[in-house]
Every structure is written in structure tokens, then in C-alpha cells.
Amino acid sequence: MIKKLTPVIEWGTLLLTTGTVCFFLVAILWDLVSKGAPSLSWEFVSSIPREGMTKGGILPAITGTILLTLITAAAAVPFGVSCAVYLNEYATDSALNRLIRASIRNLAGVPSIIYGLFGLALFVQALQMGTSLLAAGLTLGLLSLPYIITTTEEALRRIPASTREGALAIGATQFESIRDVVMPSALPGILTGVVLSLSRAAGETAPILFTGVAFYINSPTGSLNQEFMALPYHLYMLSTQHHAIEEVRPLAYSTALVLIIVVFLLNLTAFYIRYKHSKK
Structure with missing residues (x-):
């Protein structure tokens, strides 16, 4: 029974x-x-804030979020994927490498505000970048690294050892085997992990709070060494710190909806890439 x-x-x-x-x-x-x-309207997503952010749109916040995500990708993806390839394909099963893997997984659990303080100390102060778009993007790159390394290594582990052995048997070197056989086979999983990591980074507030985000900018962001607006911080300010919270509450909900749409599009891109390469 x-x-x-x-x-x-x-x-x-x-x-x-x-x-x-x-x-x-x-x-x-x-x-x-x-x-x-x-x-939510075209004017809302294509104009700058006006009259103390009680009217107008969120174009600088959208532009800043997109540029921030691109910098994060440029900083984290090449290094993260290369690190995962080394750990899975070249590194031996030694105590040192096990310690490195454990450290990477522990870094994935560090609160994002700690990354913000580290970015403030390293990029803003030590490297004298100042509070800027570049400093914030590099900080989010550090935040995304553990996730990208972990997801890439897991994607590489799913490739059977016989695939590598077959490439080596026909005369390919280990590097050629990884480049021409293993990486294309693992690409769907790698890209999915990368895009999901970037979508998470696009919604972070704490790391950019210390490194470059601004309350208000009257023009779309275009310079890497200047402060910028971002959707998550803009939403936070409208919801909790604005002098007329009740008046701007509809704008806060619209900003949240735009942020959800941006993250959804990034996730949809990840699923599409995975589906397309899985068919191949």
C-alpha cells in the first residue's frame, strides 16, 4: 500500500x-x-527624465544598463571561459586545483555588496578610475566570473571522453581537439550560462552603488569614465528615496516592467541560442 x-x-x-x-x-x-x-510608452523609453524625474522617461537608464552589460561581458566572458577550459581540460586532479574549484564556488556565494566594496577599493581608488561606467562594469565582471566559470566547466564535463579520444586518434593535438570538437559541442551550455549570468548582473544594484551609478543624468551615457544611470538603481531611487514617492510610483512600476522585459529578452536569447545549437 x-x-x-x-x-x-x-x-x-x-x-x-x-x-x-x-x-x-x-x-x-x-x-x-x-x-x-x-x-509605459515610447516617450517613456526614449526621453530623458524631467522635472525632478517626475516626468519624462528613462532613456539614460536603459542606455547605461546596456553599456554596463556589454562591459561586463567583455571583462568576464573571455577570462571565465578560458579559466573553465584550463580547469576541465588541462588541470590535473591535485589538491591545489581542488582548492581553486572550491574557492570559485565559494565566491559565487559572496554577497554582491561585498563585490561593490571590493570594486570601490580596487577600480575606483587603487586604479584611480573614479566612479565611472568602466569601474562598475569591471566590478560586475568580477561578480559574474564564478558563475561563468562554473557553468562553462559543467558544460565541458557533459562532453563524453570518447569525443576527445576520437579527435586525438585521428591526429589532432589536444588544443585542436578542444577548439574544433569540444568547444562547439559545449557551446549551447556555455552560451546559456553566460547570458543568464549577464542577465543577473544587469539587475544588480549593490555593486554599482559604490562604483559609478548616479541618481540623475540629463543625457544618455556615452563615456566610459563618467557616471551613469542604470535601471535597477533608478527603480530603487523612485521606490524608496524620491521626494515625491506617491507621485512617481507609476513610473517606478513602469521602470520595473522595462527591467523585467530586458532580463526576459536576455533569457530568451539564451534559450534560443541553446535550441539553435542543439539542433545542429
């Missing part, structure tokens, strides 16, 4: 937890859409 009930209980628990998560997700999205959609 117990053996017959066990699958029912397991499936029931799975459906209950999944339904609960989906319910809260739909409730949150419905709240954002119902309160943010009325204020």
Missing part, C-alpha cells in the same frame, strides 16, 4: 510546489503589468 502511495505523494508534492511558484510568479507579473503598463 505504501509503495503504491509513494509515487502519488511525490507527484502531488511536485505539482503543488510547481503550482505555488507559478502562482506567485503570475501574481507578481500581473501586479507589475497592471500598474506599470499605463505609464
Whole structure:
């Protein structure tokens, strides 16, 4: 009797937890859409804030978020992927390498505000970059590194050893085997992990709080050595620090909706890339 009930209980628990998560997700999205959609317009996403950010749009915040994500990708992706390739393909199973892997996984659990303080000490003060878009992007690059390394290494581990052995058997060197056989096979998993890491970085507030984000800029950001606006910080300021919170509350919901759309598009890109390369 117990053996017959066990699958029912397991499936029931799975459906209950999944339904609960989906319910809260739909409730949150419905709240954002119902309160943010009325204020969302082309003018809102294509103009600069006006009159103490009680009117106008969020173009500088959108531009700053996009540039910040690009700098983060340029700083984190090449180094993170290279580090994962070395750990999985070249490094031996030694105590030192096990310690390195454990350290990387521990870094993934460090609070983001600690990365912000580290970026302040290293990039803003020690390297004298000042509070700038470049300093914030490099800080988010450090934040994204552990995730990119871990997801890339996991993608490489899924490639069977026979694939590598087959390439070596026909005369390819280890480097050629990795470049021409292993990396293309692992590319869907690598790209998915990279894009998801970048989408997480795009929504971070604490690291950029110390390194370059500004409350208000009257023009779209274009310089790497200047302060910038970003969607998550802009949302934080409208929701908690603005002098007329009730007046700008619809704009805060619209900003949150735009941020959700940006993150959703990044995630959708990851799934599309994975699907396209999986078919190949």
C-alpha cells in the first residue's frame, strides 16, 4: 500500500510546489503589468527624465544598463571561459586545483555588496578610475566570473571522453581537439550560462552603488569614465528615496516592467541560442 502511495505523494508534492511558484510568479507579473503598463510608452523609453524625474522617461537608464552589460561581458566572458577550459581540460586532479574549484564556488556565494566594496577599493581608488561606467562594469565582471566559470566547466564535463579520444586518434593535438570538437559541442551550455549570468548582473544594484551609478543624468551615457544611470538603481531611487514617492510610483512600476522585459529578452536569447545549437 505504501509503495503504491509513494509515487502519488511525490507527484502531488511536485505539482503543488510547481503550482505555488507559478502562482506567485503570475501574481507578481500581473501586479507589475497592471500598474506599470499605463505609464509605459515610447516617450517613456526614449526621453530623458524631467522635472525632478517626475516626468519624462528613462532613456539614460536603459542606455547605461546596456553599456554596463556589454562591459561586463567583455571583462568576464573571455577570462571565465578560458579559466573553465584550463580547469576541465588541462588541470590535473591535485589538491591545489581542488582548492581553486572550491574557492570559485565559494565566491559565487559572496554577497554582491561585498563585490561593490571590493570594486570601490580596487577600480575606483587603487586604479584611480573614479566612479565611472568602466569601474562598475569591471566590478560586475568580477561578480559574474564564478558563475561563468562554473557553468562553462559543467558544460565541458557533459562532453563524453570518447569525443576527445576520437579527435586525438585521428591526429589532432589536444588544443585542436578542444577548439574544433569540444568547444562547439559545449557551446549551447556555455552560451546559456553566460547570458543568464549577464542577465543577473544587469539587475544588480549593490555593486554599482559604490562604483559609478548616479541618481540623475540629463543625457544618455556615452563615456566610459563618467557616471551613469542604470535601471535597477533608478527603480530603487523612485521606490524608496524620491521626494515625491506617491507621485512617481507609476513610473517606478513602469521602470520595473522595462527591467523585467530586458532580463526576459536576455533569457530568451539564451534559450534560443541553446535550441539553435542543439539542433545542429
